[in-house]
Amino acid sequence: MHFKTRTHAGQLLAGALTKNLATKYPGVDAVVYALPRGGVPLGFQVASALNMPLDLIIPRKIGHPFNPEYAIGAVTETGEIICNKKAIADVDSTWLEQQKEEEISEAKRRRECYLGDREPSAVAGKLAILVDDGIATGLTMRAAIRDVKTRHPDKIIVAIPVMPEETAQMLSSEVDEVVALFIDPNYQGSVGSYYQYFHQLSDDEVMLLLNKLGEDNVPKPSK
Numbered sequence: 001m002h003f004k005t006r007t008h009a010g011q012l013l014a015g016a017l018t019k020n021l022a023t024k025y026p027g028v029d030a031v032v033y034a035l036p037r038g039g040v041p042l043g044f045q046v047a048s049a050l051n052m053p054l055d056l057i058i059p060r061k062i063g064h065p066f067n068p069e070y071a072i073g074a075v076t077e078t079g080e081i082i083c084n085k086k087a088i089a090d091v092d093s094t095w096l097e098q099q100k101e102e103e104i105s106e107a108k109r110r111r112e113c114y115l116g117d118r119e120p121s122a123v124a125g126k127l128a129i130l131v132d133d134g135i136a137t138g139l140t141m142r143a144a145i146r147d148v149k150t151r152h153p154d155k156i157i158v159a160i161p162v163m164p165e166e167t168a169q170m171l172s173s174e175v176d177e178v179v180a181l182f183i184d185p186n187y188q189g190s191v192g193s194y195y196q197y198f199h200q201l202s203d204d205e206v207m208l209l210l211n212k213l214g215e216d217n218v219p220k221p222s223k
Contacts, residue, residue, distance in 0.1 A: 001162070001182040005197050006038065006133050009161040010045030012181055017046060017129065017159055020179055030127035031153075033057040035144055036110060037201035038191075039132035044209045044219060046131055046159065053121040053217040054210075057130065058110050059143035060103035065095060069190075071136070074143035075100050077107045078150075082142045114206055120151075121217050128153035130175075133198075134191030135163035138171055145174050162194045163187075 003009040021028060032054050034043025040056075047054035062073040064087065072087035073096070081100055088096060128148045135141050141158060148156060156175040163171075163180055164187035172178050182194070192198040214220050 001194070003161055003195050005195065006041040007045060009133065009181070009195070010042035010131075011049075013042055013131070013159055013161055013179075014046045014049035016179055016181060017157075018049060020157075020177075021050070024177075025127060025155075028127045029125075030129055031055055031121045031123040032129045032131060033144070033148060035059065035130070035132040035140065036114060037203070037206050038134075040201070040206045040209055042133055042161070043131040044212070046129065048219040051218060052129075054213060054219060055121040055123075055217060056111070056114060057144040057147050058107040059140050059147060060107050061140050062096070062099050062103060065091060071139045073100075074139040075103050075107075076143050076147040077104065077111065078147070079104055080143070080146055082139050082146065084137065084139065110203075113203055114210055118217070123148070124152040125154050128156045129159055130156065131159045133161065134194060135160050135167055135171075136187070136189075136191060138163070138167040141171060142174065145171075162191065 030052050032043050032047040032052050034040045034056055036056055036058060043054050059074050059076055061071045064070045064072050073081055073083035075081045130144050157177045157179055158171055158175050159179045162182045165183050165185040168178055168180060168183045212220055
């Protein structure tokens with residue numbers, strides 16, 4: 001299964017979630033959390049379709065020193081780190097700590113840049129829906145899950161266009177439900193492999209979408 005763009009994937013994911021919520025969580029209060037940058041176009045589509053608030057969770061990947069695209073860990077905005085213990089066994093601890101601090105700093109920069117003084121959406125006792133454009137190792141999403149749990153939602157759903165089968169099994173043990181359009185037992189190695197057009201989003205593109213939110217952080221209806 002392949003997707004044209006992130007917007008296309010978000011529309012398909014919104015359709016799957018609409019059916020899921022109607023069946024299992026009718027009338028539920030929920031907040032949609034996108035992981036920037038790539039998850040924001042999908043989160044926007046989901047929040048628009050469900051008429052729910054859109055907010056951000058900003059975990060940061062820590063890449064291998066010799067292959068930055070390969071995640072060996074991820075860190076929450078508050079500094080909690082999730083690691084692949086085997087992958088970090090031979091990594092210099094000083095380097096790892098430095099990377100952790102750099103990524104926390106970048107997460108804070110993004111929050112200020114994207115949201116400014118916008119109040120966080122209240123999710124205590126509600127359903128939290130975590131959205132990204134795809135998952136590979138699952139470390140970044142696991143950090144997002146740890147972060148959102150500190151906000152005391154009643155339940156958590158991870159909603160994803162594509163992910164490896166083993167990652168889906170792992171995440172299913174950490175949240176109430178995983179909603180995925182495609183769980184691939186023969187994962188192609190990168191999220192971008194499942195998209196026809198998969199560019200690196202800019203801060204400006206993220207802010208353009210977030211600026212379309214109303215006072216209650218709900219996407220404004222299209223005119």
